[in-house]
Amino acid sequence: MAKPNSNSPTALGANDRVAIVAGVRTPFARAWTAFKHWNEADLGRAVANELLNRVDIDPELIDELIFGCVSAPMDGPNVGREIVLRSQLPKHIPASTVQMYCASSAYAAVQGINALLLGTSEVVIAGGVESMSSARARFSLGLSHALQDVSRARNLQDRLKALSQIKAGDLLPEQPAIEEPTTGKSMGESAEDMAKLYGIGRQEQDAYAELTHHRAAAAYESGAFPEVMPVLHGENFDQVIERDNNLRADTTVERMARLKPVFDRRHGTVTAANASPLTDGASAVLLMRESRAKKLGLTPMAFVRSYAQVGIDIQRHNLLLGPTLATPIAFERAGVSLNDMDLVEMHEAFAAQVLANIKIWKDKDLCQGLGLDEAIGEVNMDTFNVHGGSVALGHPFGATGTRLITQLAGELQRRDKNLGLLTMCAAGGLGLSMVLER
Numbered sequence: 083m084a085k086p087n088s089n090s091p092t093a094l095g096a097n098d099r100v101a102i103v104a105g106v107r108t109p110f111a112r113a114w115t116a117f118k119h120w121n122e123a124d125l126g127r128a129v130a131n132e133l134l135n136r137v138d139i140d141p142e143l144i145d146e147l148i149f150g151c152v153s154a155p156m157d158g159p160n161v162g163r164e165i166v167l168r169s170q171l172p173k174h175i176p177a178s179t180v181q182m183y184c185a186s187s188a189y190a191a192v193q194g195i196n197a198l199l200l201g202t203s204e205v206v207i208a209g210g211v212e213s214m215s216s217a218r219a220r221f222s223l224g225l226s227h228a229l230q231d232v233s234r235a236r237n238l239q240d241r242l243k244a245l246s247q248i249k250a251g252d253l254l255p256e257q258p259a260i261e262e263p264t265t266g267k268s269m270g271e272s273a274e275d276m277a278k279l280y281g282i283g284r285q286e287q288d289a290y291a292e293l294t295h296h297r298a299a300a301a302y303e304s305g306a307f308p309e310v311m312p313v314l315h316g317e318n319f320d321q322v323i324e325r326d327n328n329l330r331a332d333t334t335v336e337r338m339a340r341l342k343p344v345f346d347r348r349h350g351t352v353t354a355a356n357a358s359p360l361t362d363g364a365s366a367v368l369l370m371r372e373s374r375a376k377k378l379g380l381t382p383m384a385f386v387r388s389y390a391q392v393g394i395d396i397q398r399h400n401l402l403l404g405p406t407l408a409t410p411i412a413f414e415r416a417g418v419s420l421n422d423m424d425l426v427e428m429h430e431a432f433a434a435q436v437l438a439n440i441k442i443w444k445d446k447d448l449c450q451g452l453g454l455d456e457a458i459g460e461v462n463m464d465t466f467n468v469h470g471g472s473v474a475l476g477h478p479f480g481a482t483g484t485r486l487i488t489q490l491a492g493e494l495q496r497r498d499k500n501l502g503l504l505t506m507c508a509a510g511g512l513g514l515s516m517v518l519e520r
């Protein structure tokens with residue numbers, strides 16, 4: 083289990099901090115709905131262009147674009163580069179695509195932060211995108227091998243021989259799955275395990291899901307999501323989506339109670355309502371050092387104080403514990419504690435995962451059982467996910483990280499507050515936490 087590194091600095095680039103200057107995102111759309119006809123590179127292009135249009139900055143000043151994408155398309159897996167080639171950005175800008183499962187765009191931001199601290203880039207666009215609607219079913223390996231043999235065959239006889247190797251089962255397409263290759267368990271099954279292990283009941287999960295939907299709906303009404311851009315959609319791109327379409331302002335615990343559990347149909351508690359949905363969308367942030375922002379006359383939303391990443395042995399521990407393991411390290415690096423946080427944003431893969439993590443945070447024995455020295459502390463729900471989270475807004479895997487960075491930075495700015503934490507679990511037992519300051 084990862085332990086805080088006591089030699090860590092207390093803040094990143096203390097004399098010339100890394101600034102989050104701006105952030106944008108598309109509305110998040112349930113898979114196979116509004117963005118059915120969009121692909122990853124075009125969704126990414128839309129947010130990159132919007133960022134350039136909103137910030138008064140010469141595109142020539144962008145040194146690098148880094149994007150996260152979990153399910154990268156086979157016909158252009160470096161989505162970042164495809165975005166540059168399709169956007170208003172100058173084509174000479176280098177671009178890359180990173181993968182840290184659900185934390186991918188937060189990790190893209192980390193890569194950008196590191197480049198700025200090293201001085202290898204001065205202005206970075208970091209973001210992420212996911213299009214579950216574009217995820218393709220694959221040929222089986224047996225069929226792929228046979229088709230390769232056919233294409234290499236020199237004569238009709240060899241071609242027929244290659245084709246004769248194909249078994250009936252090989253013809254079945256393999257659907258993209260959200261399963262851990264190591265454990266064979268889906269994310270939903272891990273959420274069920276977590277709910278059972280930490281005693282998080284169905285009612286508690288549904289009540290949390292109701293809260294997150296209602297908060298997100300209220301946030302739209304109060305204008306708290308200026309980062310959300312309108313996007314054209316539909317077969318002829320003649321309709322406009324302006325808000326996340328998973329959001330249900332009218333959802334109630336009573337309605338949710340009627341739903342059957344999905345991942346453990348007999349004894350489970352995780353349902354379509356208390357899980358984040360499969361989602362399409364993109365988000366991006368503009369990063370630069372404080373001094374650069376000042377020179378360009380730009381007012382940063384917030385600065386990066388620290389970050390930390392962890393990996394969990396998922397054969398011993400639940401894979402959705404990332405927030406519990408990564409947060410103490412980010413706090414120690416920033417020289418702060420939970421009590422100092424004005425706002426906390428936790429990615430909501432599932433209501434059960436959020437509730438289990440915050441239950442562990444306040445319990446010394448549970449924290450020590452996971453190798454931590456002490457309890458992290460008790461979360462104040464009035465300052466936690468104040469505008470809702472992934473269960474309501476949706477969770478395009480590659481885009482949630484920079485959605486969280488923008489949302490937290492924006493809310494710190496609006497409330498004129500000083501410190502905020504964002505924290506994420508990710509598949510593979512990964513976790514990423516980041517402390518922002520003003």
Ligand SMILES: CC(=O)SCCNC(=O)CCNC(=O)[C@H](O)C(C)(C)COP(=O)(O)OP(=O)(O)OC[C@H]1O[C@@H](n2cnc3c(N)ncnc32)[C@H](O)[C@@H]1OP(=O)(O)O
Nearest residue numbers: 184269270333337338354355357358359360431507508509
């Ligand atoms: C680190 C990480 O982030 S891991 C997380 C990774 N993400 C995941 O694993 C994704 C998990 N989610 C999923 O796989 C899917 O969303 C599922 C399987 C849970 C649900 O998928 P679907 O069954 O397609 O959901 P669907 O939208 O059809 O909803 C099912 C029903 O619940 C209802 N429902 C959903 N949400 C609500 C709500 N908030 N209130 C009331 N009813 C609701 C729907 O109306 C629908 O009802 P109907 O059958 O009468 O039409």
